[in-house]
Amino acid sequence: MQTRRFDGTLNPFNNQPYSKQYRGILRNRKELPIYAHMTANQIMIVVGETGSGKTTQIPQLVCHLDVPHSRGKIVACTQPRRIAAMSVAKRVADEMDLTLGKEVGYSVRFDDMTEPGTTFLKYMTDGMLLREAMSDPDLSRYSTVILDEAHERTLATDILMGLLKDVTKRRPDLRLIITSATLDTHKFQQYFGTDEHSLAPLFVIQGRTHPVEVIHAQEQEPDYITDAIRTVLRIHRMEGEGDILLFLTGQEEVDNACKGIMTGAQDLLKQNPSAVGPLVCIPLYASLDAEQQERVFDPPPPRRNPGGPAGRKVVVSTNIAETSTTVDGIVYVVDSGVSKQSVYNPRIRVESLSVSPISKASAKQRAGRAGRTKPGKCFRLYTEKEFKAFKDQDPPGILRGNLDSTVLALVKIGTRDLVQFDYIDSPAPETLPRALATLNYLGALDNEGDLTVLGITMAELPLDPQLAKALVVSPEFGCSVEILTIVSMLSVPNVWVRPTNQRLEADRARASLTIPDGDHLTLLNVYDKWVRNSRRSNWSWNNYVSQRSLLEAEQARCQLESLMIRFDIELVSAGKGPGLHKRVREALACGFFMQVAHKEGRAYVTVKDNQKVFIHPSCGLGDKPEWVLFNEFVLTSRPFIRTVTAIDPEWLLGEAASYYDIDNWKDGEAKRSLMRTRNQLPTQTSGHSSEG
Template identity: 35%
Template sequence: MDQHRTKRRKTKANDPSVVKIGDKTISLNAFLEPPPAKPEEKTSSAPGENGPTTDNEKGELQNSTDEICEPVSKKRSQTDSTGPASRKKKYQDTPMLKARKALPIWAYRDEIKASLRGDNDILLVVGETGSGKSTQTPQFLCEESWCRRKKVRVKSDVVGVGGMIAITQPRRVAATTLAGRVAKEMGTPLGTANEGSVGYSVRFDHKVPKGTKIKFLTEGMLLQELLRDPNLRQYSAIIVDEIHERSVDVDLITGFLKQILASDKAGRGGIPLKVVIMSATADVEKIQDFFKPDDAPSPAPLKLLKIKGRQYPVEVKHTEKPVPDIQEALVKKIFDIHQHEPLPGDILAFLTGQEEIEAAQHLIEEHCATLASNVPKLLVCPLYGQLSIQAQQDAFQPAKTKYTRKVVLATNIAETSVTVPGVRYVIDCGKAKVKQFRARLGMESLLAKAISKSSAIQRTGRAGREGPGKCFRLYTSETYDELQDADLPEILRNDVLGAVLTMKARGINDILSFPLMDFPDIEAVEKALIQLYGLGALANDGSITNIGRKLALFPVSAPYGRVLLAAATPEFDCLLEVIDVIAVVTSGETIFHQIQTEEDSERDAIEEARKGLQRREGDILTFLTTMQRYAAENADRIAWCRARRVSVRNMRQALNIRRQLRGICVKEKLLSEPPPPGPQPFVPLSPERADALLRCFMRGFATKTALLAPDSSYVTVQGKHVVAIHPSSVLHGQKKEAIMFLEHVFTQKNYAKKVSAICADWVVEAIGNETNIS
């Protein structure tokens, strides 16, 4: 507290030639001289003309795409008119092929091809950033003879097996942009013809032209394909990229792949499935161990290739002593870099969350205000997920004014999801917020924790994308040495409800014997099984029910799926409304931007405009009203969103999800006909229908309820915890006899989020049902 006040007071120093931070005084005299000519030249040729909002891999691709692809795109008309057969010759010695040959992985081309010939079906590739593994490996393999589609007999049918290579990505942008890149390299640009060798498949977007040999897809997409086709018959090979990120989906995929590899291949007519596992980090013992056949007498070690990346050197500096105040150390370091390091060279600082970012921005800007007008400026750009697209873009654009150094204050979003161009200096606070599911309490926590070594290395690497860089860690080298090697895989941090349902739907009855690199806590699995049983997804013997199979088809978690099924019954008959609500709540963190930082007059106007959306029944009805009003708007939806500070991006996503859910419901005969497309007039829900909607949600969320206690606190029905209504809820600060909430997170305290007022009787009813079942 005191420290905070001290900092603020010191910023009022009005000598423009010095900046005081904490107990340190930094002289800016070097900057008070007229700027030399050299930095000016450099500044005007600042890198990163158009900052790509891209995934790591994609970012590095884009940087090289521009230089490599230009000559080829000039030749485009030629290529388009020539058939695929002559393609190969045409591209001999083109600049693009030269660029491909210059990639570190090119030297391993023959080795990669050779290592999957014959009986060897699996290969591990460790390729650092910039090695070209994601774009080149599938191209090397698709020329192999084992990659051709073959007609074989499976039981009594003759079926085609193989012909395609799948390559999975954790993120959609990565899948689509890598596909575009590889398509160009192979001379069949995506989307220009109905035929081509490269395709991709991500949610809401599928481009798989006739003749596709290489298909990029998100992990979730391949998992869905596994539900329909357990033997992955269309594929000759599966390449699992970015396995080190260890998402739940990738863990499930590797489990299924291991089973396919160990099977007698009868389901594939005897044709083997080749598997390539690719990682960016070198700690591969676990993966190697996982894929060793269980019954092999003396298992040959899995073939492993390590490929160097193309990364500039980054000098790492730790603090000598632990820093007592991260904010203070950060601001000090930023001005230190600003004074001593040449321009251009932007700074990327990793912080834990929005609050820390805003506080740091405030401090930096206060100090900046004291700089003389001819001193190089600092431009602070916050960067976190809930920021509007427009605000995020600022962090990717080079500073518009000369002699300005950009400081991007980012969350983990800049670690893997996006690449900020122009960065030469990284500051790493050593922490990140992680979500952890507490199975015992049936709730999540979101708290700042120490990052892993691998995460620290990843952050460091962000300084060496465009030239040699420096990374300043706001912790000691001893602290670094004590960090965990890798982050806890998601399957050990998440609710395993979805993972267990996916396994059950794929016919895995004995969950405990399913091969997983890391097996979740037995208690977490048990909780998931009990919850699935409570939702009607599992029968008494633990096998999957018809309800369970349907739930696995919905791209939403099991409780939401259960609400969808209930909504389609005559008892509730509110499926379209439920779809609208679920579309909104699963579109992102929240659809309402915070308006705390707005000017007073602006804030009043926004609050007034939002009144038309808010319903006193709670957040579910508010989300429904928002979606319906948004969908009814046919003039300018962007302006409509802006006036209410509603997230344009999340509402677009919600509309996509709505379309998708409606489509599935028609297919599954929950809806008799698709609703008419286009904007529909807004009709407010009657109180009776609103009741039906909420009671319908009780079918999935009966356990996420709380009753008002005599002391005015809310006590959860399950677990008897005291829970507070989150400030983002329209019900915040209100007392209702009972509440139902869609999310339960511990942050500052135990919070219920996405809250609705319900009747206490409904809870009694639902609990009665529960006990009757068990």
């Protein structure tokens, strides 16, 4: 292994002089105890509080120890979230005096800022590294893999741990570093130990944190958003200097809270201009673009007058600020005690988002954000009794996630026995059989569990299996160009913009773009009109759609189109004739036939699983059709289906004959409807789904 001295004046990665600042960083880094620790171990676990530098400094240290570029290798550092991969890559490139997208880059779904042959340090989502493992199971391009934020236990990170544990046995030259922000790492040490009696080496980075006073609510308010706004304004009025970080659950809550806080701050200023300083409120959530995310690092506004109250910055964030982004200057944290969590129900084969209490570990992470620069305070909007009822840890993703894509990836990598795969935590017993059955119905796996020709192509597409299936078979319906657009629009953040003070105008604009046959066709219409209007941002603004989401959809579309060409998926358009909508809806039914509901009374009932659901108010269907397919299941005040399109029942009998084996169903309205449809058909056609 090559090592480099840190006292040179030339940067070994570009042969340019180091900046004075970076020379100081290098001199300090060689004194770190972790330096010697890393050279002695192939696998190691690193624990460090968020903000201790493990995400930015360890990859740089590895690059100087390993000099990967001299052997054409890459150091990979995975992140659970794309926002972290992109922002940290930029920060590290600046710190190393290198160019983002060249020597230091990032790779997230539909956005690759790397340069082959030049990039030697790559930040990437864990899902992207898992995709690379499908085509290169030994990950031969990499000299070191750093699985960062492993305590979040995402599904992709857990699977990567199992794969990399095996790869390190085949590749003694590959170094593996697992980093965590919590001290609960014994499980990691056991998992990566050489045998049942030995533990993988652990290194602890001491964080430079200050004490944080935790203040629980005396009683919990029913409306935590109003309570949060009130608490932020009370801190602004009564507490000393320092910025505030407020944790809420999602984009709509964050935007509404920002508006409420700014309105309240203006009222305080009118009441007593000399008592409070200027305040700026900055939202932070995953779907913001990189430029907007960077605003959280801006300094607070300056004092209005010399000697007057200091300015204050309020960052209103989802749980991504727990670990993915460290914002200096935070002295006060307001913790709502809830987050939006995705939970997969294998029985009805849908993933739902619901607001749930956080864990004690998350509460500790949130409180710790207040002690980065000086002693701080954490105001918890829940009682101490409620805190004691929280779970110790959030359940790992493998116990609550949809395994369809993961199983498809593992089969593509060559895993023959999914049950015996070396999981750090085994999935729930019913999830693997359900995933295998789903992939079999989709035609991706045959009855022996092997990939079909269709499945090989589906596995190569960075899409959920249902979307991948619809895209791959769409040429048979003469509408692959249209399905490509719809799939791209479904792969980016919500395109609709609905400002709190302009909801009526936004709803009118949306109605003017709505196609009554279904939301998927509406998304197609939005994209096509945007393109016909020269992709102008003022068109997006006037129609209350997100220009950023449309640009991301275009980027995703370009990448998917190149993959379609690579895998000989014909690009053909249904044109503008009357059959366009029918062809598109039929192609979608090939992918989403398991996410279908039948109208019964004023509600709908999901087929086979008999889950009563309601069409979400945001959907644009005209007359409520008898049969619909849906893209999302949302559990809020009641179970809703969202992104909904009308379908004809005969498509289900034709394209998904093995799944819709109605002779073996229990009697019910859906069965009787399908039997009437079958009796009216001249012949029974065989579909794509079971033959592959």
